[in-house]
Amino acid sequence: xxxxxxxxxxxxxxxxxxxxxxxxxxxxxxxxxxxxxxxxxxxxxxxxxxxxxxxxxxxxxxxxxxxxxxxxxxxxxxxxxxxxxxxxxxxxxxxxxxxxxxxxxxxxxxxxxxxxxxxxxxxxxxxxxxxxxxxxxxxxxxxxxxxxxxxxxxxxxxxxxxxxxxxxxxxxxxxxxxxxxxxxxxxxxxxxxxxxxxxxxxxxxxxxxxxxxxxxxxxxxxxxxxxxxxxxxxxxxxxxxxxxxxxxxxxxxxxxxxxxxxxxxxxxxxxxxxxxxxxxxxxxxxxxxxxxxxxxxxxxxxxxxxxxxxxxxxxxxxxxxxxxxxxxxxxxxxxxxxxxxxxxxxxxxxxxxxxxxxxxxxxxxxxxxxxxxxxxxxxxxxxxxxxxxxxxxxxxxxxxxxxxxxxxxxxxxxxxxxxxxxxxxxxxxxxxxxxxxxxxxxxxxxxxxxxxxxxxxxxxxxxxxxxxxxxxxxxxxxxxxxxxxxxxxxxxxxxxxxxxxxxxxxxxxxxxxxxxxxxxxxxxxxxxxxxxxxxxxxxxxxxxxxxxxxxxxxxxxxxxxxxxxxxxxxxxxxxxxxxxxxxxxxxxxxxxxxxxxxxxxxxxxxxxxxxxxxxxxxxxxxxxxxxxxxxxxxxxxxxxxxxxxxxxxxxxxxxxxxxxxxxxxxxxxxxxxxxxxxxxxxxxxxxxxxxxxxxxxxxxxxxxxxxxxxxxxxxxxxxxxxxxxxxxxxxxxxxxxxxxxxxxxxxxxxxxxxxxxxxxxxxxxxxxxxxxxxxxxxxxxxxxxxxxxxxxxxxxxxxxxxxxxxxxxxxxxxxxxxxxxxxxxxxxxxxxxxxxxxxxxxxxxxxxxxxxxxxxxxxxxxxxxxxxxxxxxxxxx
Ligand code: 0A1
Ligand code: ZN
Numbered sequence: 001x002x003x004x005x006x007x008x009x010x011x012x013x014x015x016x017x018x019x020x021x022x023x024x025x026x027x028x029x030x031x032x033x034x035x036x037x038x039x040x041x042x043x044x045x046x047x048x049x050x051x052x053x054x055x056x057x058x059x060x061x062x063x064x065x066x067x068x069x070x071x072x073x074x075x076x077x078x079x080x081x082x083x084x085x086x087x088x089x090x091x092x093x094x095x096x097x098x099x100x101x102x103x104x105x106x107x108x109x110x111x112x113x114x115x116x117x118x119x120x121x122x123x124x125x126x127x128x129x130x131x132x133x134x135x136x137x138x139x140x141x142x143x144x145x146x147x148x149x150x151x152x153x154x155x156x157x158x159x160x161x162x163x164x165x166x167x168x169x170x171x172x173x174x175x176x177x178x179x180x181x182x183x184x185x186x187x188x189x190x191x192x193x194x195x196x197x198x199x200x201x202x203x204x205x206x207x208x209x210x211x212x213x214x215x216x217x218x219x220x221x222x223x224x225x226x227x228x229x230x231x232x233x234x235x236x237x238x239x240x241x242x243x244x245x246x247x248x249x250x251x252x253x254x255x256x257x258x259x260x261x262x263x264x265x266x267x268x269x270x271x272x273x274x275x276x277x278x279x280x281x282x283x284x285x286x287x288x289x290x291x292x293x294x295x296x297x298x299x300x301x302x303x304x305x306x307x308x309x310x311x312x313x314x315x316x317x318x319x320x321x322x323x324x325x326x327x328x329x330x331x332x333x334x335x336x337x338x339x340x341x342x343x344x345x346x347x348x349x350x351x352x353x354x355x356x357x358x359x360x361x362x363x364x365x366x367x368x369x370x371x372x373x374x375x376x377x378x379x380x381x382x383x384x385x386x387x388x389x390x391x392x393x394x395x396x397x398x399x400x401x402x403x404x405x406x407x408x409x410x411x412x413x414x415x416x417x418x419x420x421x422x423x424x425x426x427x428x429x430x431x432x433x434x435x436x437x438x439x440x441x442x443x444x445x446x447x448x449x450x451x452x453x454x455x456x457x458x459x460x461x462x463x464x465x466x467x468x469x470x471x472x473x474x475x476x477x478x479x480x481x482x483x484x485x486x487x488x489x490x491x492x493x494x495x496x497x498x499x500x501x502x503x504x505x506x507x508x509x510x511x512x513x514x515x516x517x518x519x520x521x522x523x524x525x526x527x528x529x530x531x532x533x534x535x536x537x538x539x540x541x542x543x544x545x546x547x548x549x550x551x552x553x554x555x556x557x558x559x560x561x562x563x564x565x566x567x568x569x570x571x572x573x574x575x576x577x578x579x580x581x582x583x584x585x586x587x588x589x590x591x592x593x594x595x596x597x598x599x600x601x602x603x604x605x606x607x608x609x610x611x612x613x614x615x616x617x618x619x620x621x622x623x624x625x626x627x628x629x630x631x632x633x634x635x636x637x638x639x640x641x642x643x644x645x646x647x648x649x650x651x652x653x654x655x656x657x658x659x660x661x662x663x664x665x666x667x668x669x670x671x672x673x674x675x676x677x678x679x680x681x682x683x684x685x686x687x688x689x690x691x692x693x694x695x696x697x698x699x700x701x702x703x704x705x706x707x708x709x710x711x712x713x714x715x716x717x718x719x720x721x722x723x724x725x726x727x728x729x730x731x732x733x734x735x736x737x738x739x740x741x742x743x744x745x746x747x748x749x750x751x752x753x754x755x756x757x758x759x760x761x762x763x764x765x766x767x768x769x770x771x772x773x774x775x776x777x778x779x780x781x782x783x784x785x786x787x788x789x790x791x792x793x794x795x796x797x798x799x800x801x802x803x804x805x806x807x808x809x810x811x812x813x814x815x816x817x818x819x820x821x822x823x824x825x826x827x828x829x830x831x832x833x834x835x836x837x838x839x840x841x842x843x844x845x846x847x848x849x850x851x852x853x854x855x856x857x858x859x860x861x862x863x864x865x866x867x868x869x870x871x872x873x874x875x876x877x
Contacts, residue, residue: 018873019386019866024330029062030148034155035197039145043163043207045127049078050112052145054155057105068099068108070146073124073139077146078111097146110146119143120785120825128273129232131208132168133286137279138329138388141200151326152431154197161207162189168207170230172267174198174282194282196262199325199431204281206230206269213239217247217261220254225261229292230269238293241304242268245311252312252346257420259319268292268311272751275787275828276392278310280317287314290752290788298753300719301683308350313343319424327431329388333380333456334434336392337400341408344401352680354568358623361543361569364402366631368394369461369548373635375838375875377459377486381434386870389828395459402546403455407438409516409544410498411445419444451520454495459486462495464519465550468503470534475503477526477537479519481547487877494522500544502567503528503535509564514541536560541567555581555602562606568620575610576628578603579652583628584636586648600652604659611663618671618684625691627653630801634842641844646801650698650765657699668692668707676716683719690723697727709735712742722756730765754781755792762803763796769803770810784822787829794818798836805843809850812837816854819868820861827865834858834868838875852876 038053056068072095080087080099083106090099099108119126124143125134134144142149159173165188171180175194182188212228213236219225227246229239246268253259268285270292278287291310294303320342321335348356371377371394378391380400385391408416422444427436434456442449460483467478479499483492497519502511517526536557540549558581561574582599585591591599610616610624630649634640657664667688674685689711697704708724708731715721725743728736740761747753758781762773776782776793783789794815798804804811815833822830840851858864859872 016863019869021384021386022388023384024328024382027328027330029059030150030153031059031062031065032056032068032148032153033059034148034153036158037147037155038158038160040160041162041205043132043161043168045117045130045132045167046115048114048116048125048132050114050145051109052112052147053107053109054147055105055107056101066100066102068101069093069148070097070099070110071095071139071142071149072097072112072146073142075112075114075143075146078113079109081109083107084109095142112145114144121827122273122275122787123828125205126273128271130167131206131210131271133206133208133269133271134204134281135275135279135286136203136281137201138392139201141203144203147200149200150328151199151201152328154199154325154429154431156195156197157203158191158193159205160189160191161205162187163207167209170206170208170210172204172206172230172269172284174202174204174284175263176265196282196322197429198282198322202280202282202322202325204279204284204286206284206286209233210269211236213243215243215247217250217266219250219260221260223261223264225250225263226265228265228267230267231289231292232270235270235289235293238295238298239270241294241299242292242307242311245308246315248308248350249312249315249346252349253316253319253342256345256349257319257342257417257424259316259424261318262323266315268314272788273786275826278314280314280321282318282322285314287311288788290755293752296678296717298718298747298750300717300722301678301686303718304678305347305351309343309347312346313339316342316346323429324424324427325431327433329385329391330381330383331433332388332391333396333400333403334432334437336397337380337404338437340397340401341404344405352617352619354572355619355623357542357569358572360398360401362626362629364394364398364546365635366629368398368546369635370631370839371395371835372399372459372461372486373484374835374842375487375877376835376871379457379459379489381456383488387831387866389867390831390870399546404437406455406498406545407441407445407447407449407452409500410518411441411447415445415447416441419447451494452496454493458483458492458495459489460484460492462497462545462547463550464497464499464540464545464547465552466537466539467552468535468537470531473529473531475528475531475535477501477517477528478523479517479526480523481519482522487874494520496520497545497547499539500541500567502538502541502565502570503531504538504560504564505535506533506560509560511535511538511566514567516544538565538567538570540573541565541570543569543573551577553577555599559602559606562624563609572623575606575624578606580628580633580636583633583645583648583652586651587633587637587641587644600655600659603652604656607656607660608663611660611667617680618688619680620684622684622687622691625688625695631799634839638842639844640842642801642805642847643807653695653698655699657695657697657704659699661696661700661703664692664696665703665707668696672711672714686717686719686723689720690727693723693727697731701731701733705731705733705735709739712739718753718756722760726760726764729760732766736766751786751788755788758782758789759792759796762793763799765800765802767802769797769800770806770814773797773803774814784825787826790818790822790826790829791832794833798833804836805847807847809847809854812847812851812854816858819858823861823865823868824863827867830865831867831871834871834875838871840875 036055040051042049080090116125116127123140161171171190173192178191178193180190210230211233212230215227217225263283270287270289272289274288320338419441423440462483465480469476502514504511558574558578565571633645671685671689708727712724819830837851840848
């Protein structure tokens, strides 16, 4: 579609015009309705023909238009019929098809032809290992046929698929299979009907050689739902955990949110070529294999948890996303923020609530906080975009979830439930807005959220400084908030920030009850009487607000909280703050050797107490023994030196590994003797085994090498095996090579495990990681065509101080080269690699210049996708 016809010979090449900016304030309803859509597919991997028949009628609530604008992307109409007659009253406008319609209601039919095998973007209809599948969110449907490809046009779909029975024995689409039959020459067909009106982004089709794990679920009102998880035959034995997770999700949504499933079938299909995690197409969810397949030998405990979470997430979308969808893509957080909150609550209910909370906060801080403080910062409800795929971000998803969680905290669980009940009731069947959601919570829960709406408008992580003063018998809490300037938003207003606090008595180690204070002004004080002695402040308990707290606090108070706080998150936070404060001091150069030693001693004592604490479960112990990550540490500094952060953090790790060596070895031994299985105890034991090795590897590499090699050899689970190999990969002894080779040979042919093999090497602390990743890119198993493989090699690499941030600039160049090479193949995935380079303003000057230089090199490339163009220009802007 890109053969230039616009330049005459001898002309200067035209400035490529930037892709248009789409603005939230320009929303206008679509002038037409599409009550029904009939699609007929004749399927082939290299050629699929599509016939679309749309009933259209004028939308009385929109400005009238005689032209029906149907979006397309790379399509040519092979024929257009209006009310059954071949029509010529149409024209193309760029990729869109414009049809002039005389009356109020018509039937429009359009034929198109597509090439699924040539679709390397994996948007629309594409081929993956001989199977055909679709991905339509956000704007992929327009790559299948011409259509008003926007979420506020809801239609009832009937789909007929026809194809070779040998190649495509299984034919699936949304809703129920209503008819099927045999054709000539070995073909067969099936017809599916989805009774629920839906936007085009929820359409799905799958055709291929698949087998199913089947089961059923009976809903609270007695509807029996047939469940099936479709995979390639060799993967069938790894689908049980996904099935159990699905049934638990269905049950939990009934009990926690009163949501019942609304069809007789629910299908999940696993596909190995997929741009994201999974997709909530109505009754036909399509999943990245990574979030379906698991057994103990090939999947880690983390993988099991992620599968449960993503299965839940997609299932919960049936109500928060499908029954109530989004009016436009600016409202993405309406479905995503809310659904992430729902999946977080689900996972917490299925496992350890505090550990889940800590994990969620860690993701928020390591991914969303940097996004919010960089050039790509945007509000959870963005104001504009050029390519919507770029806005499937940690901000829209994870901060979006935090914002809704704050409403829940302010309302309390019960009142919040009244709010969500009202929302589901009031907007069922509609394409709604974030504003609709907030209003429903306001009305249902009885909250005033007038100022709270600023959380939807303003980007940037608020900084809250907290100081506790004690005079007479009164403790006074001084709070101040500042929302930093972000691109396009220089001035911010204060936002309501709900903070759970407790004041601890130093002697008893207890507090007199948790309180919720809401900081609404730029500065505010809160007084608490009845304290003869100055209490210890525990603040933002359970991470009640997604803010950065700067507390003026003595190390001894942090040690106190790390040992005594009854809020597990606050306890974790005290440990983190202790370490962050220590490393920050060292990095600023303001700390002498004596102060460094006393800081280490305090941290060492806290760690020793955590290792010894008999009351703690091992999952939580593992969290408390996790040092703050390098990105989070970099985030604490205006300008970061990645090499210095790495060196100080590793220095502390080595010191802890040495001074706690016997405690760590004993902890490892104790955990190694624990029974296996999938209980919380067994998972906890596996987690702390690897934690012990991580510290020992820094402190005593030879000992760690021996222990890790033994753990690897004895492993009966991927958790133990991967943990051991992760440690060995960062060491330089002979076991590194042995075990990497063993791992590869053992799992050759299992794509998801080979992804781990790439990722472990690409994330290692090994000094030669840059050369190693370069070499791995030439490995016969590496391909740019598979997003999982690309991500597994290059994403972990962007976190390596000695690799990505190599002083030579070689790491930056490698990622820029990747972006340029991947962009024409898969722009969505390519654009995801821009943000690590976009951190340039917050990095020390020499590296900063190198990073910026690479961004400029990408920007100067002759033809960039909309995706990459937008991310690169925002990053430089
Ligand atoms: N709605 C999905 C996310 C998703 C978005 C775009 C995709 O296109 C490649 C795929 C999936 C979710 O939140 O799970
Ligand atoms: Zn989602």
